[in-house]
Amino acid sequence: MTSSDILAGLNEQQVEAVTAGEGPVLVLAGPGSGKTRVLTHRIAYLIEKHGVRPWHIMAVTFTNKAAREMENRIVGLLGDSGKIDGLSIGTFHATCARILRREADFTPPFSSSYTIFDTADQLAAMKRALADLNLDPKKNTPNSMLSRVSAVKNELLGPGDVAANDYRAEIFQRVYEHYNSLLRASNARDFDDLLMHTVLLFRNHPDVLERYQRRYPFILVDEFQDTNIAQYTLVGQLVAHHRNLFAVGDPDQSIYAFRGADHRNVQRFRQDFPDTQTILLEQNYRSHQAILDAAMGVIDRNPGRIRKQLFSKDTEGPLLVLKEAYNEDNEAQFIIDTIIDLTNRGEYGMGDFAIMYRTNAQSRALEEAFLRAGIPYRLVGATRFYARREVKDVLAFLRLIHNPSDIVSLQRVINLPPRGIGQKTQQTLDAWAQELDVTSGEALLYLLDEDPEDAPFSGRSRSTLARFAELLRSWLEQRDTLTPVELLSLVLEDTAYLNYLDDGSADGQSRVENVLELRGVASGYDGLDLTTFLEEVSLVADTDTRDDDTQAPTLLTLHSAKGLEFPVVFITGLEEGVLPHSRSIEAVEESADSSAIQEERRLLYVGITRTEQRLYMLYTFRRSLYGYSDTNRPSRFLYDIPESVFEYSDLRQRGQATTDARAYREMTTWAQTTTPRPPRSSKTKPARFKAGTVVWHKKYGEGVVVGSRARGDIEEVNVLFPGGSGEKTIMADFLKPVDQD
């Protein structure tokens, strides 16, 4: 293969980017402009044309999935997988995790067998930290403390660097300090530590940094707009010497500010490297013009950005559909009907559809509808396999074996299945360990091995502890001779964990199956050690490795849609309070900070621009959220989309009437003129309908009111319909009293 083959099919700007000389290169690209393609071609180009050895290249992506895809594409370009041997492609976190493991000598007290704490582990550690400090977890909630810790870690601030100028700040500082020390004692790092500790390692050990600079003279970063301070600093350290940084990104697609991403890093990059070549990729190869017009309508309302004129050669394409559904079930049904219709016409296969939503909770109604319709679907993310209790339990056993100091894992499994080690005993153990200045796991082994006279346990709890310690001891002895899957099987056998799970319920059965599936995963690590297995499992939390080839509609959040594209896209829940999310609306109302709303806008922009051909946007009149059903107004963003892009739209820009049935029309008009969530204190209007009244409903006909509840402006009426329909709960606006003359 020659280099001209690698450049085949690229446009002028793309070629310019791929063949750019060495030194800093920044590719600013719009959606669908092939920026990931440019990145992969660049790698292939460096290897093929410049003779760069693949092990001299480090490419950093945002998700594991993107990394895999990129790898496949490069192999496709080079035609031989052997040509990329040693190429390092992965996420920031995975890359850092590996560096920290390899350089453990420079990062005491962490050893190379350190544990990675995921969100749930962090929460457990934080709860413990708050308890240790005698702080009220109701006043300082573990979650809020964790998000603050995460925020400062992303800015590379240690406990000594955060302000402690008032009482609350001082509390936070102490919590942060103690939380960190708990992690340190457990030989554990959280996700943010992976980045921060790597930066600190390089800062404190220039010789180590230099080794990595020499090792990776070519650094490429995808989705650069989503880097946070720590990641930006890390990149800066690695390229400081050779300056071969190739970064691609789109500030309009920055949707991770909530975890510290700062799209201003794009500007910062140009300041820090004044000789940066900036290359713009503007032409869109994914969508047709109407979709781009809709996308621009949404994003152009964001202030302070460089406006991009998105254009496509594809000027003809199906116009968009904006549909109002009554509730989430109708919304789902509309989607199902549309999918069936489009596939019946032979235009699309089942794998061509994507259904996107703001929050994972919204997937439920959709899943139920798909199940009812008997259509298989692919669900991305959501109930993550590795977040399941039973999977976490089994992994906690393995992690404890891997690292007996891990207090969070120990706490998780010490009484699992219940073996008589209750809270009281655990507290005593912790206190005793503290006295001995060791971790609880070590104390446990000490109890077994030394059988000390002065251990503060009753006879019974001492013997149960010793029995568990024996288990742990025997596992530790076999740790280095068994493969991960053998070790896992041994644990299951020794603890009878599967028996404990299998309580006869269907739920228990599926839990057993999940554990068996985990065992299946582990068996893929036969030649590898436990450390590698646990590290990958902590960092590859994607479920989408399975079912990748099944041809079925994909359900996913707008966030996880980034980087993907689909012929037909449904964006659901386009309502105030959902998109934009109520939290973001609150942020604006409370502090006049519109950045959260701007991010929601970008999120919708990302969703719209995933579409190749057909885009359906949906909002509902009524939606159940947090167990409460409430009415919503259409999203403010919808009003920014030019009406001309729609083939069909239910949205009345100026409130004018449509041809819908009158009762329904009254209701929607009402919906637009009322606030979505009346405060609890708002006056409840008197009920309009009393029991016994005869009423008429569009669908069910005549019925008799049996009861009515009013709350705020909403009145719901129970109506008994003769003739099979039975009793229904109906919005008052749907009903008209029937004159009894």
Add this chain to the structure above:
DNA sequence: GGCTCATATTTTTTT
């Protein structure tokens, strides 16, 4: 110490 039931609290998005 452990189990069951009742109450509270929660959900934004991900490595």
Add this chain to the structure above:
DNA sequence: AATATGAGCC
């Protein structure tokens, strides 16, 4: 709606 914590009882 689903899960986490807490009280009360065995």
